Amino acid sequence: MKIPATPKVIIRNVSNYDPGVIRRVIREGLEELDLTPSGRTLVKPNCVASKPQFPFAFTRAEFLEGVVMALRDRAPTGMSELAIGERCGITVPTRYAFEGADYYPMFKRTGVKHYHFEEEPQVEIPLTHKERLRDYLFTPEPIAKADFFVNCPKFKSHPWTTVTFSLKNYIGIQDDRHRLIDHDHRLDEKIADLQYIIQPQFIAIDAIVAGEGRMLTPIPRDLKLVIMGNCQVAFDAVCANIIRVDPRTVDHIRMAHERGFGPLDLDKIQISGDVSLEEAQARAVGFKVGLIRVEKYFEGTAITAYAGPPPEPERTNYCWGGCPGAIEEAIEILRQFDSQCDARMKRTHVVFGAYEGPIPAGPDESVVFIGDCASWKGEIAGKLVSIENVYKHRRTKNPYTVKHDDIYAKMVTLAQRARKAKKEGVPLRLEGCPVSVAEQVLMLVFVSGLKNPILDPSSAVGFNKSYAEWRSKTLVDRVRGKAYQVHGPAERGEAAPEVGAAE
Numbered sequence: 344m345k346i347p348a349t350p351k352v353i354i355r356n357v358s359n360y361d362p363g364v365i366r367r368v369i370r371e372g373l374e375e376l377d378l379t380p381s382g383r384t385l386v387k388p389n390c391v392a393s394k395p396q397f398p399f400a401f402t403r404a405e406f407l408e409g410v411v412m413a414l415r416d417r418a419p420t421g422m423s424e425l426a427i428g429e430r431c432g433i434t435v436p437t438r439y440a441f442e443g444a445d446y447y448p449m450f451k452r453t454g455v456k457h458y459h460f461e462e463e464p465q466v467e468i469p470l471t472h473k474e475r476l477r478d479y480l481f482t483p484e485p486i487a488k489a490d491f492f493v494n495c496p497k498f499k500s501h502p503w504t505t506v507t508f509s510l511k512n513y514i515g516i517q518d519d520r521h522r523l524i525d526h527d528h529r530l531d532e533k534i535a536d537l538q539y540i541i542q543p544q545f546i547a548i549d550a551i552v553a554g555e556g557r558m559l560t561p562i563p564r565d566l567k568l569v570i571m572g573n574c575q576v577a578f579d580a581v582c583a584n585i586i587r588v589d590p591r592t593v594d595h596i597r598m599a600h601e602r603g604f605g606p607l608d609l610d611k612i613q614i615s616g617d618v619s620l621e622e623a624q625a626r627a628v629g630f631k632v633g634l635i636r637v638e639k640y641f642e643g644t645a646i647t648a649y650a651g652p653p654p655e656p657e658r659t660n661y662c663w664g665g666c667p668g669a670i671e672e673a674i675e676i677l678r679q680f681d682s683q684c685d686a687r688m689k690r691t692h693v694v695f696g697a698y699e700g701p702i703p704a705g706p707d708e709s710v711v712f713i714g715d716c717a718s719w720k721g722e723i724a725g726k727l728v729s730i731e732n733v734y735k736h737r738r739t740k741n742p743y744t745v746k747h748d749d750i751y752a753k754m755v756t757l758a759q760r761a762r763k764a765k766k767e768g769v770p771l772r773l774e775g776c777p778v779s780v781a782e783q784v785l786m787l788v789f790v791s792g793l794k795n796p797i798l799d800p801s802s803a804v805g806f807n808k809s810y811a812e813w814r815s816k817t818l819v820d821r822v823r824g825k826a827y828q829v830h831g832p833a834e835r836g837e838a839a840p841e842v843g844a845a846e
């Protein structure tokens with residue numbers, strides 16, 4: 344892993360999504376950085392979610408078209424493969440996200456190969472650095488085998504990690520079952536650990552229309568910028584400076600810097616391009632970031648949130664990377680599907696972590712304890728309630744044996760449990776660490792009788808078709824003994840290593 348001695352970040356003005364203009368700007372960036380793609384070349388966008396509900400959440404197809412054409416311009420014969428690969432938001436099929444992002448016509452136009460990472464074999468990557476959360480991680484084979492890696496994130500705020508630029512885009516280099524492990528109060532450390540899997544030779548961020556305030560449903564902000572670089576930490580430091588956030592206050596950027604992935608100080612980074620840092624800052628004045636505690640987020644709505652500390656309270660008193668942030672995204676998804684969502688929402692109390700204060704819920708109001716670490720004792724509407732912490736230490740989570748959740752099975756079980764809790768007048772308990780955005784969407788649907796996005800006519804056909812294609816491909820591959828097995832010790836006929844975190 345070679346980090347450039349003096350990293351470079353290039354800030355360019357690009358006023359719209361003209362693939363021809365983007366191609367020229369990217370080609371000039373590659374030339375300035377003296378980069379020539381070779382071997383297996385892989386481009387990783389941010390396509391966490393797409394249209395029609397999430398039009399500003401993803402790297403645009405026209406942007407990627409410009410990138411792949413520029414890579415070809417630089418190496419017309421030198422690449423053995425040129426591909427785009429991604430794992431979109433948990434539970435949603437990447438096929439569905441690619442469809443909504445108009446990627447398939449672009450794949451056809453450019454002849455570029457594509458990968459849905461959750462449908463690829465997963466490869467074990469050992470970790471040995473001292474701060475690691477665990478001794479190995481899994482990543483899809485196309486990532487593990489890439490010779491020239493291009494990171495193409497979207498310039499956005501994020502409710503769990505303040506921002507999502509290039510380092511954070513790595514959350515999409517794992518399939519769901521591995522991505523959910525450590526996606527909790529130590530999410531920033533997980534992102535820093537993912538950096539050991541691969542480092543990009545080239546980074547180009549789509550900041551033509553950036554996204555402020557949130558991650559799935561950001562407010563569009565015309566920055567009219569394409570920013571390029573050759574070092575993730577330096578790149579994110581410059582992006583953070585553009586929105587006047589000190590990169591040292593963003594934990595995953597600071598940690599990656601402390602682990603040697605690049606400098607944060609601007610005097611150690613060469614900045615060039617036709618837009619100065621000051622001019623870029625002027626375009627981004629007042630850019631809203633996303634870090635808001637859940638209690639504050641729901642103020643003035645039918646939901647009242649209570650959050651106590653997660654496990655390991657000596658590290659943090661709030662789980663920024665897990666369940667509380669997931670419910671903020673969940674409500675935003677429901678608002679996209681139903682403009683009357685807030686008006687229809689019934690009074691609901693949601694509780695996270697080791698909360699110790701009162702829960703003043705009325706007899707007809709729903710109370711939901713969310714996450715394995717939720718615990719509470721007291722009286723709710725005249726009844727004694729005792730919720731035990733069932734958190735399992737990360738050491739007990741084995742990446743070799745974790746399984747994918749089936750969203751339809753979850754939907755049926757959750758509907759039954761919500762009905763039972765309502766009938767018996769007791770709180771609902773959702774277990775998991777974390778409880779995913781999708782599961783919290785379903786929980787809000789069932790406790791309040793809201794529209795279910797998975798069954799909504801605007802998305803149901805496309806979602807179900809993509810889901811069936813994903814599941815049948817992985818089933819066929821498994822029957823053939825071909826793919827979707829985990830490459831690692833089992834394949835080599837060795838015993839799986841002990842699960843253990845280096846703490």
Ligand code: SF4
Binds near residue numbers: 528653716717777
């Ligand atoms: S259960 Fe949820 S809130 Fe608790 S540590 Fe895990 S992710 Fe965080």
